[in-house]
Every structure is written in C-alpha cells, then in structure tokens.
Amino acid sequence: MQKILIVEDEEHIAEGLRFNLEAEGFEAEIAPDGEIALNLLTTEGKTFDLIVLDVMLPKVGGFEVARTLRKSKNFVPILMLTARSRPEDVLMGFEAGTDDYLPKPFDLSIFLARLKSLLRRQKWTNNNSFIESDIFEINGKTIDFTNLELKTQNETIQLTLMEVKLLKYLIEKVGTPVARKEILENVWDLSEDTDTRAIDNFIVRLRKYLEEDPSKPQILQTVRGIGYKFVKG
Numbered sequence: 001m002q003k004i005l006i007v008e009d010e011e012h013i014a015e016g017l018r019f020n021l022e023a024e025g026f027e028a029e030i031a032p033d034g035e036i037a038l039n040l041l042t043t044e045g046k047t048f049d050l051i052v053l054d055v056m057l058p059k060v061g062g063f064e065v066a067r068t069l070r071k072s073k074n075f076v077p078i079l080m081l082t083a084r085s086r087p088e089d090v091l092m093g094f095e096a097g098t099d100d101y102l103p104k105p106f107d108l109s110i111f112l113a114r115l116k117s118l119l120r121r122q123k124w125t126n127n128n129s130f131i132e133s134d135i136f137e138i139n140g141k142t143i144d145f146t147n148l149e150l151k152t153q154n155e156t157i158q159l160t161l162m163e164v165k166l167l168k169y170l171i172e173k174v175g176t177p178v179a180r181k182e183i184l185e186n187v188w189d190l191s192e193d194t195d196t197r198a199i200d201n202f203i204v205r206l207r208k209y210l211e212e213d214p215s216k217p218q219i220l221q222t223v224r225g226i227g228y229k230f231v232k233g
C-alpha cells in the first residue's frame, strides 16, 4: 500500500484529504506543521511514497521543509499546495525542490490526478520521439531520465523532476532558441506574466552539472533577448 504524508495545518483540509486518500486505497498520515513533518521524515526516519506539502505552515514553512529534505538527499516526490494568487510561490517551490503544485482551493479529482501522476512519474519520460531511451549521454555524462540521475565518472547527482523536465524540453528543441515564457508555459505550466527569472536559476544549476566551464556554456547557451538553446556537442 502506498503511503502519503499530508503536511497541512488546516485540519478540515488535512482530514478531508486523508479520508479521500484512504478511500482510494492509500495509507495516509497527517503532520500539522513543518516541524512535525521533518521530525517524522528525518529523526524518526519514516518513509513515504509521496508528500503533500502546504506552503503556509506553522513553525517550519513548506519551502523550508522541501529544501531540508532535498539537502539531506531525500527525493520523495512532493506535491505542493499553494495559494492561487501567488505564482511566485510556485517558482519558489520548484527552487526548493518540489515536483508539482496545486493551487488552493482545488478540486478533489484534480488533486488525485496530480498525485497519481507524480507517483507514476517514471512513465512521463517515455512519450517522446527525440529521446528513444531514457538514458541520454552528453559531454561524457549520462542522464537517466527515469531515475532522475546524472552520472559522471566520479559521482551520481540526483536531479529534481523540474530540472529534468526543463532539460528534456530544451533537448527536444535541440538547436532552436526557446523563449523564457515558452518554458514557463510548457515546463512550469505557468502563464507568461510570471517573473521568468526563476528559470535562469535552474539553467545555472544545470550548467553546473553539464558544462565543463559553466561560465562559458557550450551546451546550454544563452540566446540574448530570447532565452536558451540546447546545443549538442
């Protein structure tokens, strides 16, 4: 049985989600604040298949919870619950290492669909034509799109789902400049009036992973006034 941790301080929401998750055959546990969630996950070492994480939480906020988990190399899928009016929360959440988000208030069927699709995340890599296998080699490094890993000669780096989605999107458009707002719409699923600078931080990170000299990028090139371009070496 798959186990879900619901980190949510609004009791009626938390209980409602638990009720519905259990009805769907999941095991569900509630943590009413960020501190309790981190205790469960780190000190007590409990494992879950997915975490539903509210942004606004007492004691330790949602972003901090996500950041702490990722820092400690815990890569459990995180579905973040944000306020609808704050697209910047979404970008901050992805920066913190969450995998997907749902603006509140949400429809229960959408919640379950997002959650199940995250649990099946291995499958999303299979439906495109450019990458025939889920392994992609570049610059002597191997990217495993299924396991979200980047392997170099010496180490394996765990990528976040968003890092992989962004990289994959640029790879699919190889050689073509891709505008930042196109990336926001198609990778992040955000409208184009959102601040696009968060993308730049992701590119900086991907360059650190991929480029020999991240200050002189050869693979993820900046296209002035437009966005970015993936160049196959």
Ligand code: CA
Residues within 6 Å of the ligand: 008, 009, 010, 054, 055, 056, 057
């Ligand atoms: Ca809250």
